[in-house]
Amino acid sequence: MALRELSSLEKYLGLKKPNKYSTQGDKKVPVLQSNNGAPVAGLVTIACHLVKQAQRPELLGDSAESRAVVQQWLEYRVARLDVCTKDDIKITLKDLNLYLQDKVYLAGNQFTLADIFMYYGIHPLIVDLAVQEKEKYVNVTRWFDHVQHYPGVRHHLPLVVVLRNRVYTSGHH
């Protein structure tokens, strides 16, 4: 899973030469063996490394504040979303829905690495949602639809259908 995400990220960043990864431990933490130094371990760490390699620092936020927000969501992704149990799903989606109410991207108006990795991470949850639930978490699905159509992001993941108009407006049934 993580390795596919990293290879999708490489493609998005336009890195010509694919890196070689290994995994370590029970949780299969990805490890990048770089040519000129110590190995880099962990999904977020490697991702940030790749972004620097591709010289796209704006993906990590272009102000001190947005850099902090990006790091916060990257951490949320691995620390919360990835260990989300079935019971937590609704709470997670509800919180995220509220957060995204007045935002285009997670860090505001700017597309960042946080959007890419939250999209990868939340994809399995969104795939399983019924039409009615997608409408319930309308801000999440709006953001999700936007990111999955963002040029070059989707790669290994199937497209999720998101209706543009609301069909459950009345609350009947």
Add this chain to the structure above:
Amino acid sequence: MTKEEVQGAAQEEAQAQSKKALKKQQKEAEKAAKKAEKQAKLAAEEQSTEEDDFAKERYGVSAMVQSQQKLDRLLVRVQDLTADKAEQLIWVRARIHTSRAKGKQCFLVLRQQQFNVQALVAVGDRASKQMVKFAANVTKESIVDVEAVVKKVEQKIESCSQQDVELHVERIFVISQAEARLPLQLEDAVRPEGEADEEGRATVNQDTKLDNRVIDLRTTTSQAIFRLQSGVCQLFRDTLTKKGFVEIQTPKIISAASEGGANVFTVSYFKTSAYLAQSPQLYKQMCICADFDKVFCVGPVFRAEDSNTHRHLTEFVGLDIEMAFNYHYHEVIDSITDTMVQIFKGLRDNFQTEIQTVNKQYPSEPFKFLEPTLRLEYTEAVAMLRQAGVEMGDEDDLSTPNEKLLGRLVKEKYDTDFYVLDKYPLSVRPFYTMPDPSDPKYSNSYDMFMRGEEILSGAQRIHDAQLLTERASHHQIDLEKIKAYIDSFRYGAPPHGGGGIGLERVCMLYLGLHNVRQTSMFPRDPKRLTP
């Protein structure tokens, strides 16, 4: 211890015991005296009250009505109590909905079906103190005969259906007394769910309501639902009769299952067994073969499906239609949809009060329909669902969630709660369904939907004995058992089609209710056989 000592001890003990007993006796005697005193006092009071009660003849519990006398007394209906009856002395028979005593006055709410009116018993030259007390003590839900003067009120009585008048009671007699403890309170049974949560008040759950159905049926909501249901039947009959249909009655005990054997009730029938009809299908078709041309039938149908859902019953009322057509089965669809539209219009125009009454407890959007009715083909529906992200095969049947979703998509796109889905895959329909001439995978069959739920299933039937035999064998049906049915097509049968509607479902979905048991007077499901 010596012998004497032992004796002495025993004596002492006995003495002590007798002392105790004496005390006890004394106490009891005191009690009895007090009781007697109280009773005497009460009796005296009663006597004195009886003596000074000048209105003794004006109230009381009537003797049981055993038709001893033919009273020439006009009982006015509560709904007719309006301002133009002001100052008239009238008689009413009604139930005590609520009573509230306040000093020298007692306010009653008298209810008759879904109508109610405020009545007042006040101490004065017509009513005594005792009479007011009596009125206040009549148990809720008792039936009373009341003679009263109709009085206009200055301020509208918001809590009653008759808001402009109240009754000043002159006489009140109990005709039938209700037990003091009711298994459920009518006010609780009509309270909207949201409101109860806000105020921390009780609502009655569905099972309690159904267990005490007789009382639950007295609520304004139930009264409105079943008046509307009666309206559906009447509009159905009227519309079809106008179109030249003939009403028929078919047997409910049948020898063979009509729609697959799994979901029929078996009954023992003398030395053999029989089934309860799942639909009058075979019989209404035989009527077509017998030149009745256009027939309909209103009656019970039985399904032995062990499904405990919000929309399944094991016995319900089927409204069935079958008609011969000239060249295309769409003639049948048009006829049925027009009938449905006439029903919707009739309800909208004549049952507004009932609809609003139900809406008060169960809010829903008004029912929308188009004229002419929207007709979609199955393939279009599948395409719409796929566009919404549903994965399904071309010939898969619609699952319930998909059915509902499709209803939503249709409503969003066409703004209608009623539509027809045409050309179902042949494989998901019964054996007597006519295959589509242009594509044998599909059939000339259709379902009709209200608010995204199926209410009618219908099709063009096979009127050719040979093709019918073929299809029956394909479905592995024992040809011996349906011989009479197949034979009826051997002697010339017109092309025909039809469909069957569930009355309870139509009412439920028209009113936007959530459970079919609400529109079945005495519902039958796998877990309920009483009342």
